Amino acid sequence: MFEKAYLCLLMASFLFALGFAVIFIRKSIIAILIGLELLLNAAAITFMTFNRYVVGKSDGQVFSLFIIMVAAAEAAVVLAIVIRLFQTKESIHVDEMSELKN
Amino acid sequence: MNAAVSSSVTSPSLHVLTPLIVFMVIAVLLFGGALLVAYLISPKAPSRQKSMIYECGEIPVGTAWSMFNVRFYVIGLVFIVFDVETALLIPVASVYRTLVAEGQGLYVFIILISFMAVIIEGLAYLWKKGDLDWVKSYKK
Amino acid sequence: MLPEIVLLFSAFMVFLGGILLISTKNLMHSCIFLLMCLFGVAGVYASLGAEFLAVTQIIVYIGGIVILMLFAVMLTGGKEFISRLHKVLNLAPLMGDKSTYMKGSIVGLIIFGGLSAFFYQLLKVLPLKEQQVSDYKIIGHSLLTDNLLAFELSSFLLLGALIGAAIIAKPEKVSESKPTDI
Amino acid sequence: MSANETVIDHLLQFEFFQKISTAIGSQIGVSHIWVWYMVALILVAAVITGILAAVGGFGTYAERKISADIQGRFGPNRVGPYGLFQVIADGLKMIGKEDISPNESDKFLFYLAPFLCIFGVVATFAVLPFSAGLTLSKTNVGIYYVVAISSLVGLGIFIAGYASNSKWSLLGGMRGASQIISYEIPVTLSIMSILLLSGGLSFEDILANQTAWPAGWYIFHNPFTFIGFFVYFVSVLAETNRAPFDLPEAESELVSGYHTEYTGMRYGLFALAEYMEVFVVCGLAATLFLGGYHVPFDIGKGTIFGDILQIGTFFAKTLGLYYVVIWVRWTFPRLRVDHLMSICWKYLTPIALFNLLGVSVWILFFDGKSILDLFLSAISSGPVGH
Numbered sequence: 001m002f003e004k005a006y007l008c009l010l011m012a013s014f015l016f017a018l019g020f021a022v023i024f025i026r027k028s029i030i031a032i033l034i035g036l037e038l039l040l041n042a043a044a045i046t047f048m049t050f051n052r053y054v055v056g057k058s059d060g061q062v063f064s065l066f067i068i069m070v071a072a073a074e075a076a077v078v079l080a081i082v083i084r085l086f087q088t089k090e091s092i093h094v095d096e097m098s099e100l101k102n
Numbered sequence: 103m104n105a106a107v108s109s110s111v112t113s114p115s116l117h118v119l120t121p122l123i124v125f126m127v128i129a130v131l132l133f134g135g136a137l138l139v140a141y142l143i144s145p146k147a148p149s150r151q152k153s154m155i156y157e158c159g160e161i162p163v164g165t166a167w168s169m170f171n172v173r174f175y176v177i178g179l180v181f182i183v184f185d186v187e188t189a190l191l192i193p194v195a196s197v198y199r200t201l202v203a204e205g206q207g208l209y210v211f212i213i214l215i216s217f218m219a220v221i222i223e224g225l226a227y228l229w230k231k232g233d234l235d236w237v238k239s240y241k242k
Numbered sequence: 243m244l245p246e247i248v249l250l251f252s253a254f255m256v257f258l259g260g261i262l263l264i265s266t267k268n269l270m271h272s273c274i275f276l277l278m279c280l281f282g283v284a285g286v287y288a289s290l291g292a293e294f295l296a297v298t299q300i301i302v303y304i305g306g307i308v309i310l311m312l313f314a315v316m317l318t319g320g321k322e323f324i325s326r327l328h329k330v331l332n333l334a335p336l337m338g339d340k341s342t343y344m345k346g347s348i349v350g351l352i353i354f355g356g357l358s359a360f361f362y363q364l365l366k367v368l369p370l371k372e373q374q375v376s377d378y379k380i381i382g383h384s385l386l387t388d389n390l391l392a393f394e395l396s397s398f399l400l401l402g403a404l405i406g407a408a409i410i411a412k413p414e415k416v417s418e419s420k421p422t423d424i
Numbered sequence: 425m426s427a428n429e430t431v432i433d434h435l436l437q438f439e440f441f442q443k444i445s446t447a448i449g450s451q452i453g454v455s456h457i458w459v460w461y462m463v464a465l466i467l468v469a470a471v472i473t474g475i476l477a478a479v480g481g482f483g484t485y486a487e488r489k490i491s492a493d494i495q496g497r498f499g500p501n502r503v504g505p506y507g508l509f510q511v512i513a514d515g516l517k518m519i520g521k522e523d524i525s526p527n528e529s530d531k532f533l534f535y536l537a538p539f540l541c542i543f544g545v546v547a548t549f550a551v552l553p554f555s556a557g558l559t560l561s562k563t564n565v566g567i568y569y570v571v572a573i574s575s576l577v578g579l580g581i582f583i584a585g586y587a588s589n590s591k592w593s594l595l596g597g598m599r600g601a602s603q604i605i606s607y608e609i610p611v612t613l614s615i616m617s618i619l620l621l622s623g624g625l626s627f628e629d630i631l632a633n634q635t636a637w638p639a640g641w642y643i644f645h646n647p648f649t650f651i652g653f654f655v656y657f658v659s660v661l662a663e664t665n666r667a668p669f670d671l672p673e674a675e676s677e678l679v680s681g682y683h684t685e686y687t688g689m690r691y692g693l694f695a696l697a698e699y700m701e702v703f704v705v706c707g708l709a710a711t712l713f714l715g716g717y718h719v720p721f722d723i724g725k726g727t728i729f730g731d732i733l734q735i736g737t738f739f740a741k742t743l744g745l746y747y748v749v750i751w752v753r754w755t756f757p758r759l760r761v762d763h764l765m766s767i768c769w770k771y772l773t774p775i776a777l778f779n780l781l782g783v784s785v786w787i788l789f790f791d792g793k794s795i796l797d798l799f800l801s802a803i804s805s806g807p808v809g810h
Contacts, residue, residue: 013357021350056373073403121561129546140689193382305575
């Protein structure tokens with residue numbers, strides 16, 4: 001049981017680290033959104049694991065459900081922003097989004 | 103013997119998950135096998151003309167990976183919100199009938215209505231603003 | 243035994259998908275590997291006994307978010323964009339340059355190590371017991387009682403996302419010189 | 425529980441199986457009960473997949489024959505009696521064709537796309553309720569699983585369109601993806617109106633309150649589910665890219681749509697996936713609205729004979745709907761793409777939402793009774809009340 005729980009949490013930490021790394025490395029806004037989705041998934045897995053092995057019942061599950069919902073709403077808005085940026089600036093490269101700099 | 107079989111086989115996750123996994127594996131293996139057979143017996147005579155992209159017999163111009171119209175995209179946005187809405191409504195809908203039988207129907211009904219009214223309002227807004235139209239919103 | 247197999251297989255998908263996701267240069271392929279990763283996460287949910295959550299994960303992410311991302315990659319030029327940026331801006335492709343890559347990997351490894359060590363210690367302390375995970379009907383009950391406020395507010399969040407996204411993504415008046423149709 | 429409840433349990437009774445699996449189990453050191461179960465399951469799963477692939481293959485034959493009938497022609501009649509072996513000839517031809525992939529395509533995605541399509545369809549077979557004994561996975565999220573996993577088909581179509589790097593394919597793929605995801609909403613909403621009545625997502629729950637007679641089917645339960653059936657049916661026609669909604673592969677506009685660049689067996693996988701998906705959605709329609717596998721008077725319940733009757737009932741209903749799907753294809757002209765979207769978002773989705781509200785009001789007022797129940801109780805209590 002310890003191994004199973006630890007494997008799940010290992011996956012969660014892997015996804016979290018991966019999400020961070022993707023946000024660091026990638027320069028496209030869509031790729032950064034991918035990183036954000038990974039972070040949210042890491043959180044959801046953690047909730048679900050503790051729900052299964054520590055708490056029980058439905059609380060963690062409901063949290064994961066709401067995380068999925070928030071991720072979907074966030075993805076919709078971010079991707080709309082991506083389209084808008086592409087229409088105005090012809091690029092989705094983060095290094096070009098520097099109008100507020102200085 | 104049978105008792106042992108049925109007792110071990112009826113553990114819930116076993117009955118539930120195994121067929122799903124088996125079918126997924128079979129989907130890949132069976133049709134991958136069909137592709138493999140086709141690969142083994144089919145003739146191989148590649149040529150430049152054959153592996154050219156079909157463009158009605160002309161030599162293809164440019165790439166197809168270019169900008170695409172944003173109309174497809176707004177549809178996708180509306181879809182994803184509705185998708186999540188159904189995902190949230192399904193657990194509530196599945197207990198609706200038992201709660202009605204228990205006499206709490208009106209309470210659940212009001213909750214359902216108020217949840218759906220907000221989403222219907224969003225749909226109505228998009229409708230009025232012409233985001234659901236395929237052509238009109240570009241005429242202006 | 244079977245939940246373990248499902249869990250191991252899902253873990254394999256998550257790890258492989260994640261590593262491929264970060265190592266490929268093509269954004270389209272990256273989205274596909276994200277799909278693989280998320281399918282693995284759905285498998286994890288299923289093996290933990292939360293079937294409803296697993297299916298919701300599939301329907302929202304794979305049926306919705308990934309398709310939307312692929313649309314967005316398409317809309318912003320797809321592969322052509324990468325090569326054009328390469329030439330015009332003289333920047334490295336969407337991966338960033340080598341030093342960014344190294345920095346990012348190191349940060350990722352540090353976070354991974356830290357988190358996994360933390361969880362290891364945490365699991366040692368916690369009293370672990372295989373709990374009963376409730377099915378979607380109990381989730382429905384809890385959405386109607388304990389989590390009622392979150393349930394109702396989420397409809398407003400979705401409304402905001404819907405209207406906001408539609409307004410933001412809506413194109414301005416199309417000028418005659420720039421056709422948007424293919 | 426009785427040992428003879430499912431087909432798997434029936435199979436486990438055979439001596440032959442027990443011997444084989446005990447041998448395998450002792451070889452690899454796993455409990456032999458496990459091996460029995462797995463061997464039986466894999467066998468049944470392979471048979472089901474094979475039969476449904478054959479049904480999908482004969483779908484092409486049926487399509488040609490029925491269209492010929494409608495148009496006053498003969499249709500295929502050269503290979504075998506009534507041209508029945510045309511399917512085998514087509515299959516052999518498809519396997520024997522050269523497999524070409526365009527030079528400038530995205531090879532990885534190009535090879536992946538047909539698999540996504542076929543995967544999304546075949547994985548749904550696991551939960552289809554062929555009979556009481558032959559519902560392989562009794563997952564408690566049955567119908568929701570089908571809706572979720574078949575969204576992979578839309579993804580496969582989009583990726584096929586993108587990866588080919590052909591303009592025709594791209595247009596077909598974009599249309600296909602947006603059409604499929606749009607029409608998923610009316611489908612899910614009309615399924616949800618059934619869910620309100622059944623009180624559970626699993627097929628057992630959905631079938632529990634239905635009977636073999638049409639009066640007990642959900643389609644005749646109340647006026648809203650009657651409308652809901654047609655909303656569902658029109659929407660799944662669009663979701664499986666069937667005419668009159670076959671815009672992703674509209675051959676007069678887009679050459680062949682998203683599979684323009686596919687040849688040989690890869691094309692065959694797309695075609696097979698499409699025909700099998702039509703079967704799956706017809707089966708779902710039969711289960712959700714038309715009483716599913718229920719046999720009158722529960723003849724032979726719990727025995728092999730009863731299971732065979734139930735499978736026969738299920739297939740009869742499903743293939744009847746399959747015929748309607750083909751009939752519709754050769755009757756209606758193709759829609760325009762803007763009409764397609766406005767039908768989805770301006771007609772079907774509001775109607776489905778309205779249905780959902782209507783069904784919930786019906787349950788609230790009439791306590792979930794069907795029209796027939798109300799009618800009968802009115803007749804029986806009427807003279808007493810007055």
